[in-house]
Amino acid sequence: MDAVLAFLHLSTLTYLYRLLITLGVILIGAVVLNTVLQKFLRTLTSKLADRNLPWPSIVTWGISKPLSILVLLYAVYSMLLALPVELIGKSVLANVSTVVDVLVAAVICWASFRIIERAKIVFKDHGTADMTTVLAISRLLQTLIIIFFALNIMQKVGFNIQSILAVGGIGGVALGFASKDLLANFFGGLMIYLDRPFSEGDWIRSPDRQIEGTVERIGWRLTMIRTFDKRPLYVPNSVFANISVENPSRMLNRRIYETIGVRYDDGRVVKAIVDDVRQMLQQHNDIEQNATMIVNLVSFGASSLNFFIYTFTKTTNWIEFHHIKEDVMLKIMDIIEQHGAEIAFPTTTVLFGEGGEPLTNEVVSIEPDGSASSN
Structure with missing residues (x-):
């Protein structure tokens, strides 16, 4: 009897040693494999x-860290399988298998998210694509990944996916009627991402609504615009489907359009002034020479001979544009002064006779259409 007990004791110790060696090999192998x-x-x-x-x-x-988690996860799972079934229980092993499947799906989902986020950073650093489109595609992919992950998990834990989808289809109709505004904003945001009338950072305005400012964020429901007085303006995306949107940030040039008047006394030098102004604009380094440029005498005003300039700057920067416009206006003033002329301003001339009385008793008034009438 003692011999039998000794044999059983020796067998138990041998089994324990083998089990410990197996667990150790699995653990060490997982660590080495993970490191490599x-x-x-x-x-x-x-x-x-x-x-x-x-x-x-x-x-x-993207797969580096998730792969490390998978190696350790399967190492733990293999160690559990190496244990005696009597010690753990068949039902526990079955549940562990389900948990492992769920964790594997979660790790794959995490790896997909890491790849998407890394791709966003690469696109942003290299500037190879429009970031608004990149953000839209990344959010759409992340949403699809979450949906597939949720359906996969429900299937693994025993839910009937077909029944859920059927009920979801019926409920989706009712939900659609209840949340039509939310859906309109969602698809409005999708159209913004696809049509790209503006991107984050653009200055936009609408002649149909009191909307003007810099786009800070384009969400699935709302677009946040920072107005020029620094107030946040939240606009539902569905609004942009029904209004006109102007995007000054995408202009190619900025326009200078000014009318300048000189005195009638300077009529003989007007042509020379206009020619010199035109030449000055043609030689200006900040004026776009390939765009429309007009400098012409255009009208006989009530108290001035009017010529106008119509040209475009190379820059679209608001501050630089005003510096260039200021330089052009000052040079025009210098040209007028060089020709001995003066910029006109509204004047009235009254002629008196020798007795101090006006030469005429008629009062002449100028009508809006330019004609004169006397009283």
Whole structure:
């Protein structure tokens, strides 16, 4: 009897030793494999980035940490499988298997999110695409990933996906009627992302609404605009489907359009003034020479001979534009002065006779259409 007990004791100890060795091998193997994989992926990511291969480097960077979690997760799962079934129980093992499947799906979802976020950073740094479109596509992909992840989890824990989708279809109709404004804003935001009438950072205005400012954020429901007095303006996306939107940020040039009047006494030098102003604009370094440029005498005013300038600057920057416009206006003043002329201003001339009485008793008035009438 003692021999039998000794044999059983020896067998138990042998089994425990083997079990511990198995668990140790699994654990050490997982740590070594994880270390080798992480070093390999870091090196591969660096080399791909150096060779200007952004997409492979994005993928390798995105899966590096999730892959490490997967290795450790399967190591723990393998260690549980190595334990005696009597010690854990079949029902526990079945539940552990379901939990592992859920965790694997979560890790894959995390890896997908990391790849998307890394791609956004690469696009932003390289400037190879419009960031508004990139953000729209990334949000759409993340939403789809979450939906697929949720459906996958529900299927693994025993829910009937077909029944859920059928009920969801009926409920979706009712929900659509109840939230039509929300859906209108959602699809309005989608159209903004697809049509790209403006992007984040653009200055926009609408002649149909009191909307003007800089776009700070384009969401799925609202677009936030910072007005020029620094107040936030939140506009539902559906509004942009029914209004005209002007985007001054995308203008190619800024326009200078001014009318200048000189005295009638300077009529003989008007042509020379106009020619010199035209030449000055043609030689100005900040004026766009390939755009329309007009400098002409245009009208006989009530007290001045009027000529106008119509030209465009190379810059679209608001502050730089006003510096250029100021320089052009000062040079026009210098040209007028060089010709011995003066800029006109509204005047009235009254002629008196020798007795101090006006030469005529008629009062002449100028009608809005330019004709004169006397009383």
